[in-house]
Amino acid sequence: MNGDPTPAASTAEPETSEAGGEPQEAARLHAITKSFFGVPANDRVDFDLRWGEIHALLGENGAGKSTLCSVLAGLYHPDSGEIHLDGERVDLASPQQALEHGVGMVYQHFRLVDRFTVAENLALGHPETGFVASRRSLERQVAELGRRYGLEVSPKAAIWQLSVGEQQRVEILKLLYRGVRILILDEPTAVLTPQEAQSLFTTMRAMAADGQAIIFVSHKLDEVLEVSDRVTVLRDGERVGSMETADADPAALARMMVGRDLSTRARSRTEAGSAALSVKGLTADGDRGIEALREVDLEVRESQIVGVAGVAGNGQRELAEAIVGLRRSKRGQIFLGDVDITRTSTLQRIKMGLGFVPEDRMRTGMAGGLPLTANLALKAYRQPPLSKGPLVSKRAVEERARTLEKQFDIRGVRWAMPTSLLSGGNIQRAILARELSARPKVLVAAAPTRGLDVAAIEAIRQILLDERDAGTAILMISEDLEEIMDLSDEIVVLYEGQIMGRLDPDDATPEVLGMLMAGRTSDADAEADAGPDAGPDAAAESSGDSA
Amino acid sequence: MSLPLGAFELTVERQQIPSRLVRMAAPTASVAFGLLVGAVIIWASGQDPILAYTEMAKKGFGGRLALTGTLVLATPLILTGLAAVVAFRMKIWNIGAEGQLILGAVASSGVGLWLGDNGIGGPVGIVLMLAAGAGAGALWAGLAALPRAYLNTDEVISTLMLNFVALGIMNYLIFSSFSHWRDPSRATFPVGRFVDDSMFLHRFTGRLHIGLFIALAAAGALWWALRSTRWGFEVWVTGDSPRAALYSGMRVDRKILSVLMVSGAFAGLGGGIEVGGVLGNLDPRALSLGVGFAGIVVAALARLSPLGVIPVAILVASFTNAKPGLQVLGIPSEIVTLLEGILFLCIVGGEWFLRNAVRLQRRAAGPRPVGVEAAPS
Numbered sequence: 001m002n003g004d005p006t007p008a009a010s011t012a013e014p015e016t017s018e019a020g021g022e023p024q025e026a027a028r029l030h031a032i033t034k035s036f037f038g039v040p041a042n043d044r045v046d047f048d049l050r051w052g053e054i055h056a057l058l059g060e061n062g063a064g065k066s067t068l069c070s071v072l073a074g075l076y077h078p079d080s081g082e083i084h085l086d087g088e089r090v091d092l093a094s095p096q097q098a099l100e101h102g103v104g105m106v107y108q109h110f111r112l113v114d115r116f117t118v119a120e121n122l123a124l125g126h127p128e129t130g131f132v133a134s135r136r137s138l139e140r141q142v143a144e145l146g147r148r149y150g151l152e153v154s155p156k157a158a159i160w161q162l163s164v165g166e167q168q169r170v171e172i173l174k175l176l177y178r179g180v181r182i183l184i185l186d187e188p189t190a191v192l193t194p195q196e197a198q199s200l201f202t203t204m205r206a207m208a209a210d211g212q213a214i215i216f217v218s219h220k221l222d223e224v225l226e227v228s229d230r231v232t233v234l235r236d237g238e239r240v241g242s243m244e245t246a247d248a249d250p251a252a253l254a255r256m257m258v259g260r261d262l263s264t265r266a267r268s269r270t271e272a273g274s275a276a277l278s279v280k281g282l283t284a285d286g287d288r289g290i291e292a293l294r295e296v297d298l299e300v301r302e303s304q305i306v307g308v309a310g311v312a313g314n315g316q317r318e319l320a321e322a323i324v325g326l327r328r329s330k331r332g333q334i335f336l337g338d339v340d341i342t343r344t345s346t347l348q349r350i351k352m353g354l355g356f357v358p359e360d361r362m363r364t365g366m367a368g369g370l371p372l373t374a375n376l377a378l379k380a381y382r383q384p385p386l387s388k389g390p391l392v393s394k395r396a397v398e399e400r401a402r403t404l405e406k407q408f409d410i411r412g413v414r415w416a417m418p419t420s421l422l423s424g425g426n427i428q429r430a431i432l433a434r435e436l437s438a439r440p441k442v443l444v445a446a447a448p449t450r451g452l453d454v455a456a457i458e459a460i461r462q463i464l465l466d467e468r469d470a471g472t473a474i475l476m477i478s479e480d481l482e483e484i485m486d487l488s489d490e491i492v493v494l495y496e497g498q499i500m501g502r503l504d505p506d507d508a509t510p511e512v513l514g515m516l517m518a519g520r521t522s523d524a525d526a527e528a529d530a531g532p533d534a535g536p537d538a539a540a541e542s543s544g545d546s547a
Numbered sequence: 548m549s550l551p552l553g554a555f556e557l558t559v560e561r562q563q564i565p566s567r568l569v570r571m572a573a574p575t576a577s578v579a580f581g582l583l584v585g586a587v588i589i590w591a592s593g594q595d596p597i598l599a600y601t602e603m604a605k606k607g608f609g610g611r612l613a614l615t616g617t618l619v620l621a622t623p624l625i626l627t628g629l630a631a632v633v634a635f636r637m638k639i640w641n642i643g644a645e646g647q648l649i650l651g652a653v654a655s656s657g658v659g660l661w662l663g664d665n666g667i668g669g670p671v672g673i674v675l676m677l678a679a680g681a682g683a684g685a686l687w688a689g690l691a692a693l694p695r696a697y698l699n700t701d702e703v704i705s706t707l708m709l710n711f712v713a714l715g716i717m718n719y720l721i722f723s724s725f726s727h728w729r730d731p732s733r734a735t736f737p738v739g740r741f742v743d744d745s746m747f748l749h750r751f752t753g754r755l756h757i758g759l760f761i762a763l764a765a766a767g768a769l770w771w772a773l774r775s776t777r778w779g780f781e782v783w784v785t786g787d788s789p790r791a792a793l794y795s796g797m798r799v800d801r802k803i804l805s806v807l808m809v810s811g812a813f814a815g816l817g818g819g820i821e822v823g824g825v826l827g828n829l830d831p832r833a834l835s836l837g838v839g840f841a842g843i844v845v846a847a848l849a850r851l852s853p854l855g856v857i858p859v860a861i862l863v864a865s866f867t868n869a870k871p872g873l874q875v876l877g878i879p880s881e882i883v884t885l886l887e888g889i890l891f892l893c894i895v896g897g898e899w900f901l902r903n904a905v906r907l908q909r910r911a912a913g914p915r916p917v918g919v920e921a922a923p924s
Contacts, residue, residue, distance in 0.1 A: 326793055347796030356794065364794045367787035374783065378795040381780055392780045 025087060026051045026182055026213035027072060027103070032081035034067055041067040043237045044081070049182065054204055054214045056228035056245070058221070058257055060453040064237040065217045066108075069184045072215070073105035074098030085182075104175035105184035108191075110167050112159045118142060118170050119155040122177045145176050149210075150203045165196035172203065183207065184215045189223055193311050193517055194481075201227045219257070219454075221250055233257050257454070272489065273302030275337075276473030277323070277354075277442045282332035284322045292318040294497045295332070300442065300473040305464065307488030307505075308477040311517050315497035316477045317359065320446045323475070324356040325349045336442060350379055355440030357431050359447040359477070361424070365431045368420030372410070373401040375419050376434050408433035409459070425456025432463055443467065446477040461487055481513055493517055552907075560904050570901065574850075577897030581890040588889070589882055599878050603886075606872035607865025615753035619825060621864035623648065625762040626817030627842025628849065628856035629769055634810040635851055636773065637786040641807060643691060643706030644814040645839025646713030647684035651815025653717055654683030655822045656728060656829040659742035668745035676746055677761070677819040684815015685808040687713065692807035696800040702807070710839070717831050728829045739828030748824035758820035763857065765813060770853040782806060814839060844887075848894050863887065 029047040033040060042064045049055050057065045070076045072083065074092035083090055085101050092098045095105075112121050119139045139155040146152045151169040159167060168188060175183060185204075189197040204214050204227060218224050224231055225245060232242040233256040240256045279298040286292030293315045300306045310316055321327035323334055325346035333342045336352050344352075358364040366375045377397045380386050385396045404410070410429045419427065428448065435443060448464065449457040464487060468474055478484050484491055485505050493500040493516035501516045550557040586596035607617050627644040634641035658679035662672045691705035720726045722737050730740040748756040773779035785792040785802050792799050818834065826833055845863055849855030866887055870880040 324794075345796070346793065347798075350796045358794060360790070363788050364790045367784045367791040369787040370783065374780070375791075377780075378784065378791065381777060387777055390776050390778070392775060392777050394775070 024050050026085070028084040029068070029072060030082040030084070032068060032071055032078045032083075034071060034076055034078045040237050042071065042078070045234065045237070045239045047232055047239065047242075049213045049215060050230075051181075051213050052208050052211045053229040054208050054216055054227055056224040056231040057215055057217045057234065058219065058224050058231055058253065059234035060219055060257060063234040063257075065219075065234055066186055067237075068234065069105055069186055069215060069217060072098070072182075073103055073184055075105070099175075099178055099180065102179060102181040103184070104178060104180035104182070105186060106168065106171040106175065106188060108186050110171055112167060112170060112174075114160040115158060117156050117158050118153050118162075118173070121159060121170060122155075122174050126178060141177065142173060145173055149176070149206045150199065151176075163196075164191045165193070165199070168192070168200070169203075176207075181211075182213045182215070184217070186217045187219070188216070189218065189220065191312075194513075195515075197223065221254060221257075224253070225250060272304040273471065275299050275335075276302050277475060278333075278335040279319075279323065280333045280335070282319070282322060282334065283330045284318050284327055285330060286315075286318055291330070292497050293322065293329075296494075296497070296499055298475070298492065298499075300475050302441075302473050303468055303471050304489045305468050305474040305476050305487050307484040307491045308475065308494055309481060309484045309491055309513055309517060310477075310479070310494035310500075312479055314494050314517075316446065316479075316494055318497070319494065320356065320358065320444050320475075320477055323444055324354060350438070353439070353441035355435035355438060355443040357428075357435055357443065357445040357448055359450065361427050361431060362420055366419045366427060369418050371416055372419050372422065372430055373398050376401045376404050376430060378434060379438060380434070404430070404433040404437060407437075408463075423456075425452045425459070428452060428456065428460055429463075432460065436463070436467060440472060442473045442475070444475045444477070447479065448476060449478075449480065449483060457483075484508075484513070555907050555909055558906050558908060560906075573897050573901055574848075574894055577893045578890060580897070581886075581893030584893065585882075585886045585889050588885065592882070594878055594882065598876075599873070599882060602873055602876055602878065603866070603869045603883065606869035612753055613868065615755040617861060617865045617868045618759050619754050619756070620867050621861045622756075622758045622762045622824070623817040623821055623838045624841055624845055624860040624864055625766060625856055626813045626820070627839050628845035628860050629762075629766055629842075629853060630810040630813040630817075630839075631843045631846035632849065632851050632853050632856060633769060633773075633782075633813065634806055635846060637782050637802065637806045639695070639803060639806055639810075640703045641688065641691075641706050641810045642703055642843070643688060643709050643839070644810070644817075644842045645835075645837065646706070646710035647687045647811040647814035648818040648821075648839050649710075649713040649717050649834055650687040651680035651684040651818025652822050652826075652829055652834050653713075653720065653728070653818075654815070655680035655819035656739060656742060659746050659822065660727060660740055663743035663746065668743045672743070672746045673748065673823060676742070676823055677816060680819020680822070681812040681816040684818065685812040687815070688807045688811025689804070692804045692811075695807065696803040714831075714835060717829065717834065721829060721831050730828070739826075739830055741827045742822070746823060747827060748820065750824075754825070756820075756824035758824035761816070761820060765816065766853050766857055769813075773853065778805070814842070844891060848891065850898070 025048060027047075027049040029045065031044040031046060032042050033044055034042045045064065045068055047057075047068060057068065059065045067076065071078050071081075072092075074095045074097050077093065083092060085103065090097075090101060092101065092103070098104070113124065116124065119135065119142050122142055123138055142153075142155040146155075146169070149172075151173050153162065153166050153169050153173070157166075159170065162170065168191065172183065172185075188200055192200060201223075204216065208214055208229070216224070216228055225248065228245045230242060231245050231248055231253065233240040233253060235257060277298070277300040279296055282293055282296040282298075283291060284293040296315075296319060298306065308316060308319065318327055322329045325341075325344065325348075329342060333340055335341065336349070336354060339352065341349055341352065341354075362368045367378070374397065377386055377392075377400060380400065381392050381397070386393060386400060408429050410426050410433065419430070422430070432448075443464075445464065449460050452460065461483065464474060464476065468489075476484070476487060485508060488505050491503040491505055491508055491513070493503070493513060495517060503512070503516075582600070586600070589596040589599050606613055608614050627648060630641065630644040630647065655676045659672065659676040662668065662675060667675075687709060688706070691702050691709055694700040694705065695702040720728045721739055725731065728739050730738045748758050750756045773782060781792065781797050781802055784795065785797060785799055789799050792802070817838065821834065822829065841863065845856055845859045848863075849859045866883050870883050873883065874880050
């Protein structure tokens with residue numbers, strides 16, 4: 001296409017006037033194009049970054065945010081386009097070269113050596129680290145950098161001892177220690193508690209105030225509005241537009257991101273029926289043999305969604321697995337209706353009407369290497385019409401897949417293709433299609449919309465609500481607070497394997513939930529009263545306490 | 548990934564799996580390429596490649612004698628190939644077909660001798676004898692399968708080690724004891740006692756016996772079972788993702804048990820057929836030639852297709868069959884071994900080239916990062 005893809009993309013470069021003197025421009029990407037397998041992930045994207053600003057890169061999954069960042073970080077070589085750093089055209093052939101130019105990126109998956117200490121990780125790969133490194137001076141430098149930007153971690157702690165939030169701080173420290181002045185953070189808040197996120201924002205502001213430039217990748221509007229100075233929206237690999245955050249209207253941003261208006265759901269609460277799933281005093285071990293679930297009591301009634309909130313790794317997975325029979329429970333009981341299913345097999349539970357949407361879609365929810373036809377038959381293959389005695393009818397399997405494909409609007413399916421090649425949204429639709437077509441009485445849905453784009457999230461949530469209205473009892477485990485608030489009829493918060501609190505969604509604010517998720521009950525109310533005005537400082541302090 | 552080569556670089560990127568036609572044609576092209584490479588090596592070693600190839604074809608397939616000889620050699624290879632196919636399909640690495648085949652031969656000859664001693668023979672005897680072979684193979688594999696299924700031990704090690712135990716048992720029965728299996732009339736060199744003539748498998752022409760058709764039927768049965776039964780569906784799912792199998796209520800432990808035992812049964816049946824169709828007795832020298840290990844190669848070359856095992860086993864058997872004849876002509880038999888290796892590499896390599904696009908292109912300004920995942924955001 002030679003014409004303008006969108007009207008907003010034909011913007012003037014705001015920095016062209018700054019020709020003389022100190023360039024205010026930290027980085028400028030011009031017409032970056034990068035394709036994978038012939039599919040453009042970035043299509044002639046322009047992007048500019050000023051010193052001392054936090055520039056948010058907003059877009060849905062697959063909009064090309066990570067690709068653009070990886071180009072700037074030297075990880076990908078663009079098919080075409082130019083990169084200017086500090087006013088000078090550069091060719092970044094590797095992340096090392098980008099680092100030499102002062103550009104560093106914190107990836108979603110951390111790249112730290114678990115057994116090494118914080119200081120050792122910083123020394124690793126640093127050009128000035130000699131054969132013998134001075135541990136003490138290194139540790140002092142780390143501590144100093146940490147103090148300066150509110151990135152406090154003990155330099156002597158081994159990585160495996162640190163929380164995810166602390167590990168992220170180490171990643172940032174590592175880049176600062178290497179002299180990075182352009183910092184790219186790829187969805188940094190995805191792994192953080194609300195408090196940790198606030199602390200990160202404080203750090204980002206401190207760095208920007210120091211004159212450094214930060215690219216903040218996110219698909220969460222609120223965060224972008226809160227922390228950034230400017231925002232650039234990407235959609236389908238193209239730049240939709242850039243603006244000062246102060247001038248940005250949330251609804252307009254959302255529209256730019258999605259390309260359509262978001263409909264807000266009218267809440268219609270149905271009357272909950274009798275208890276469909278009851279969990280009493282459930283205690284279970286995690287994979288490492290340590291109790292991951294302690295004395296959990298839960299009840300989900302017909303026509304009710306109970307949302308389980310919590311930061312990942314606080315027993316959510318164990319709870320779901322114990323309920324569906326994939327994990328042995330040490331103590332306690334699980335009832336389906338009034339039948340005790342604590343000691344029954346997974347298969348029996350399935351037959352009794354227990355459906356499960358697991359968080360790990362590709363290896364648990366689906367056999368990723370198999371075609372979708374087979375995956376849609378995963379549970380139904382035992383019953384007619386799919387099976388006839390010991391045989392499975394290939395034709396019936398395919399017919400069923402086709403019916404479900406239409407019914408649940410699963411798109412992009414070619415039948416011989418491995419399921420893992422489908423998009424996340426379609427995979428999740430397919431899992432729901434399979435689970436719901438069995439007409440379950442109880443559905444356990446773990447992270448039902450994680451990693452999906454806005455349209456898919458919307459569709460999946462609607463499916464869950466419809467299912468609830470049809471009478472199904474749904475236990476929804478999610479780290480997405482918005483989702484918890486929006487869908488749940490009752491909220492429980494899981495923290496370190498225990499129920500930290502139970503809330504009516506009307507009484508739940510993100511602050512209250514966040515405090516409960518971080519393991520605090522007593523001062524949760526006080527914090528909530530302080531509200532958003534309390535700002536980053538309060539949050540930074542509280543997370544500093546917990547560290 | 549990329550490899551810098553002066554001003555050029557070799558880049559490798561995963562590509563979408565090509566069309567069915569290409570996938571079908573690829574192994575043929577790989578074999579042709581392998582033969583070409585082999586020809587160059589044969590030529591370089593001072594032999595005439597055309598002569599070598601024509602002789603190999605002649606000794607492997609030319610004429611009734613060569614052809615039946617090849618097919619007889621292919622029979623146990625098909626069965627050990629199937630043994631590997633069924634286990635590998637579920638990513639259970641049964642390296643113990645060798646031992647399972649030996650135990651199958653031990654049980655078959657033992658039952659065959661016992662039946663003969665008690666005046667039972669003919670078709671009933673043959674069926675019982677072969678069933679004993681398959682059953683013993685299954686049980687022997689079961690020894691490794693039980694701890695694998697319930698204690699998650701490493702089946703590679705246990706099946707491999709059981710090979711040596713099986714070999715020890717067989718050698719003991721013939722060489723180190725006056726067992727039921729040993730022929731007491733031969734005092735000089737210990738030999739296994741022969742089963743009754745009525746229990747020899749029916750021969751059609753030359754040495755070609757009914758065992759080939761049992762093996763072909765076994766291949767067909769496995770193909771059908773994997774494709775059309777609930778068991779096959781479960782093996783398919785479990786092989787791809789054991790967690791997804793557990794999640795959908797399948798009993799993965801039982802599947803491991805059944806798959807390994809079916810695998811052992813194929814190999815054991817191979818041992819039984821060798822006794823009934825070729826040897827007539829428990830012959831340690833003839834039963835420890837590595838047919839079990841060769842089955843792994845056959846299965847890999849057949850890309851774990853039960854029907855694909857048949858042509859591959861016949862091809863590999865023809866090589867084996869041609870070896871002594873080439874030796875007579877002054878062509879070293881090592882050339883055949885070499886060719887086997889080259890063909891194996893070419894077919895496995897051809898697979899890889901199907902899945903990865905390799906390009907030689909002029910290098911961009913600097914070296915590009917190596918070992919970086921090429922996933923779009």
